[in-house]
Amino acid sequence: GENVEQHPSTLSVQEGDSAVIKCTYSDSASNYFPWYKQELGKGPQLIIDIRSNVGEKKDQRIAVTLNKTAKHFSLHITETQPEDSAVYFCAALRNSGYALNFGKGTSLLVTP
Amino acid sequence: GAVVSQHPSWVICKSGTSVKIECRSLDFQATTMFWYRQFPKQSLMLMATSNEGSKATYEQGVEKDKFLINHASLTLSTLTVTSAHPEDSSFYICSARAASGANVLTFGAGSRLTVL
Numbered sequence: 685g686e687n688v689e690q691h692p693s694t695l696s697v698q699e700g701d702s703a704v705i706k707c708t709y710s711d712s713a714s715n716y717f718p719w720y721k722q723e724l725g726k727g728p729q730l731i732i733d734i735r736s737n738v739g740e741k742k743d744q745r746i747a748v749t750l751n752k753t754a755k756h757f758s759l760h761i762t763e764t765q766p767e768d769s770a771v772y773f774c775a776a777l778r779n780s781g782y783a784l785n786f787g788k789g790t791s792l793l794v795t796p
Numbered sequence: 797g798a799v800v801s802q803h804p805s806w807v808i809c810k811s812g813t814s815v816k817i818e819c820r821s822l823d824f825q826a827t828t829m830f831w832y833r834q835f836p837k838q839s840l841m842l843m844a845t846s847n848e849g850s851k852a853t854y855e856q857g858v859e860k861d862k863f864l865i866n867h868a869s870l871t872l873s874t875l876t877v878t879s880a881h882p883e884d885s886s887f888y889i890c891s892a893r894a895a896s897g898a899n900v901l902t903f904g905a906g907s908r909l910t911v912l
Contacts, residue, residue, distance in 0.1 A: 720903070727802075727889050727905040728840070773839065781845055781853070782893050783830050784901060788839045 688776050690787025698795055703764050705772055705790045708756040713779035717757050719748060720773045728773060764794045798824050800892050802904035809880055810912055817875045817907045819890030825870035826892035830901070834887040846873045870895060880911040
């Protein structure tokens, strides 16, 4: 089946620094790549997404880049804040059925 | 924005009993709903895809007779864990796709099931 690999599994940065999380996918037919933030005991919250017809998308401190040729996409968080601490999941839309395949998650810790 | 509500948010039950979890799309119609299971510190694993008015499609390895899914209306899908056992204890999360056809999926807040 389709796989989504995510790295790193844990990431610790100091407040104000940038954080980068990278994902690769195997299904070349995937055309939608969302990123979710999950806080402890809660459901995933969509923070940004990108479709295959663009290479980059930015929303304030958060940006996502997509390289379709290499089949990888990355989440960039600038000027990190302690409240950014959470688990982040990348996902890729399956080529049929509209379900998402998720990466294994990155636990981000932003220390003051 | 689109809101998906899950109920209950947490439930504790005895081994051998059945538990029903509801997933509702509050302000949009969802032709497709998805049920995921998440074990502690792990990723979300798709259990089944539920289409309104038809039988659910289960992922490989998920027992359809144990995890009963009903999607009787465009705003409600239910997951029933039958004859629950301690190994079924998990965080169950639903997501919904709007009937408008957009790829964006909205997730519920999840339901924590603990089987004693």
